[in-house]
Amino acid sequence: MNHRLTVTAALASAAASTALVPLLSGGKWFWGGIGAIIVVAAVGTATRHRALRALPALVCLLCALVALMLYLNVLYSASSSFLGLFPTDASLVQLWRSALQGLRDTRTLAPPVPGHPGLELLATAGIGLVAAVTDLVAVRLRRCALAGLPLLVLFSVPIAANAGRSAVENVVLFCLGMAGYLALLSADGRERLRLWGRLVTPWNAHSDEPAEELGSGPSTHALAASGRRIGLTAVVIAMFAPLLIPGLHAHKIFPGPGDGFGGPGDGKGAGAGIVNPLIQMTADLREAKPSVVLKYHTTDTTQDPPYLQVFVLGNLTTTNWTLSPGIKGVPLAGGGGLPPVPALTGKWPTVQTKVRIQPGVTATQSFLPLPYPARQVSISGGWQADPGTLMVYSTSAPLSGLDYTVTSDLVVPLRSRLASSPAGAGDMGAYLTVPQSFRSLTSLAKKITKGATTPYEKAGDLQSWFTSGKFKYSLEVTEPSGAAGLSNFLNVTRRGYCQQFAFAMAVLARLLGIPSRVVVGYTAGTSQGNGNYQVMTSDAHAWPELYFRGLGWLGWEPTPSGTAVGQGTATKPPYSVLPGSQSQGGVSPGGTGAHPGGREGPRPFQPEGGYGRHGIQPPGDVTGGAPGSATGTGSGGSPAVPLIVVAVLLAAALLTPRTARSLTRRRRWMTAHGDAARAHAAWFELLDDLTDYGISHDPGETPRAVARRVAAGQRLAGPARQALDRLAQAEERASYAREPGPAGGLAEDVTAVRGAVSASVTAAARWQARLLPGSAVDRTRHAVAHVLDVFGWVEVAITWMGKQLPRTRPGQG
């Protein structure tokens, strides 16, 4: 039986299973997967026993799957099993439920997910399944190359799940998986070669043993070197091609949440083991039949209840908004007291909100929806709060059916106070960080807020610009990630949902020097009367919060509202509506009539004193001006400049081979001292001339053979023929005789032959020899190829290492 191949297939499966590392934290799934691989390999070995060899391959696969099922039963549902080993109805049902729960988790949780039994079960089963198919294909069917396909399945999972990974992680995991696969191919090759005799490896291929000991037949050293080169080439191309080919990026298999600015590969996602807020939110918004998430009663009877904050994304990366890296969990004080509200001064009225989360709400979500800023949360269980964002969460308590009461401040500042809020970030400087790629949007932000002087005016202008009617609300957007996607959204498509609007306004605010962050949570929901509200999944929302000194973080609403044209229950905070912006023709704040369920309309905010300032420019002007200034005039050059550059480069490219040819000729004659050197120089000059005119020569062709062929092919006669013969004889004597012949007149001979050959070829060949002399081009190509021949260097290194290792072989002392 072929144990080597079995073990290698198992190792390849194990190596490929590391591809799941970014998805799942903890090690249980991995060791479970290793166990599954061992079980599958053992069963595979057993079914390949001589007595069972007659079994069809399909039966072998079934045996492996049954064994895998038994193994999973023992591992994940032993308590319901008979004697802890044998599956029963109850244990199978438990397994089934765990698997279903795992599938649900895959839809709601963001990687890396900590120890969730359902997901661990799925991972272990998946690894076992891949191992079973790999074992079948590679060992039983002896199709090792095809065994890469099941292994590839494991690699595709993190891509489909949008697991954030660093480049180093990517490379390491890829190399691990590839090492396993190449080892499998190598083992297969060894087995095939073994049938023909002793193996040739780097350790014995270079030994000084007599050839007879290495077995008869041709040397396989070149073959082995070719194999190594091909393997290395394939791996390196696989690693680097995606970097070099524009647009070849990993995409999720199924378009879904996170395809907005926080699209695939957006860094660390939501953070360790928590629900990805963007995935959760978008999934909620796209639910065909919205369901109730929570109901609450609030004592706030004078204002629209504030939105319910769940997650605060304070970190802007090049591709996405993510949770701030420095989140610290502080246990709630006695009575549920939260840390002090950051940067909020003054006395504000408090409201109490009694929240009841619906049973059946995703139990893994452990962040509480709270009005901001909450002061106190009366709740049982171990909950923690983040002082910077006032997010309240638990790593263990489920949300389903949870009841809690929140005491929060009702921060509705007067416009005058907002207007007098000084500029500057204060101690919120971290919330001003903008990656360089977004900087190109600064001109747009300034254009929008032209004339605004205070942070408040700028924020108001931004919000008004978004809600002025130029943007369309659509859940069906798949913007690319990063600054390019944002720019596309702002300038071109202008279609999106709350995620895009919130991201955009927060970024623009930061570009204007206003600290900002994105909050993901729920709108206030739908009023049920008497201070009771109901929040549906369709109320999931993202909005920007801007920081004002003395007032802390205040929410803004750039997303269009209204059922038909925007987010159904979104409302603009009263303080956010500037008087001047009402005339811009935007959607009226609140969209009163559109609210489903007879939602109460917002009460108009009474401004304290007017803002006698002009409105902002129409968005159309902005579109026509700002982006243009960023791309066109921003470069500061006239269109002729690139053309000139291209022309110069083209001329340089055309001249370079010709120049190189001339330099080579000059250097060759200048460095040739003595008869032999001059004879060689003349001969090589002649060969280069022939190459320039498209007349090649074989490596094994002797000087007089070349002379014979050229003379016949180009019909050289008379002085040119004699010159050619003299050159060949001179080269012969210089290379092979004791003394070289006299080298006088060889330069003239070369010129004569060149002239005769030039006259014998076509005009096209003559022009090619002038502009793109083949010898110079070949020399450049060879030089580049030599420099780039890393595989050759690797091979040299391997050979060197092989020589350094002690030359003992198995069976020898």
Next chain:
Amino acid sequence: MAVDTGQGAARPLAEQTEVVHLACKAIESVIDGKAGTIRLALTVLLAEGHLLIEDVPGVGKTMLAKALARSIDCTVRRVQFTPDLLPSDITGVNAFNQELRDFEFKPGPVFANILVGDEINRASPKTQSALLECMEERQVTVDGTTYHLESPFMVIATQNPIEMEGTYPLPEAQLDRFTARISIGYPSPEAELEMLDTHGLFSPLDRLESVATANDMRELITTVRGVHVAETIRHYVISLVNATRSSPELRLGASPRATLHLLRACRAYAALEGRDFVIPDDVQALAVPVLAHRLLPTADAIIERKLPERVLTRLIQRVPLPQRA
């Protein structure tokens, strides 16, 4: 142009090789239109080697051997190999001399400058090996006494490749002793026509007179040994020989003895050309006749009709000329 053989003042090379060219012309008067083959035979003679002429009956194998032998004024013996030929029929035997009342050595035909062995593959292996030992060692040992052969000593053996019935084909180890194997081939129509005219009236072999002496040949052989072989040429020869050893189309490559024979033949070839140095063209010209009979093609190559000659020709095209140091 002269070759320094280390034996004092040397005659110019062209003068020394003049006799060979005369011999060449003399033989050409017997074998029409085969200048290349004759040149090759003389090359082997000057390279101190032995020649195997393999061809179908009636193309002049024996005639060539005889003509070559006759053109040089030296001792010539001819042996018709038959299955009942004994080794002592080749090497000689100790016979009892009644007068002297002692055993006296009766030299066999091998004690000559040129031995023409006709149909060598018809002799028993025992006899073949006795001859081949003489070829290699240039001496004969009979009853414990060693007798050195004359110089120059050259065996020109012929064999017929198609009448294999009742023959003992030479094994590879013995084929390796022959410096070169040549085929004469059918003459051109013109040459054949001329042959009809001349051979119908008289035997041209009878009219052939020797144009060189054994001493001339010995002097030339010494000259040939001094022909210069550049380091690059040696590397080239080794590359070529190694290529036959690693070729996937060949089951058996050329032996080190083949390398020596090739280089010796190249020296002789260069000398015949009037050159005192070997050039790659010499190697390429001699590679097939010197190496081909020592190579064994693989079964696949045989099926694909890739004979060693064809494989060698491709190798010659492929093996690059060594770069000068």
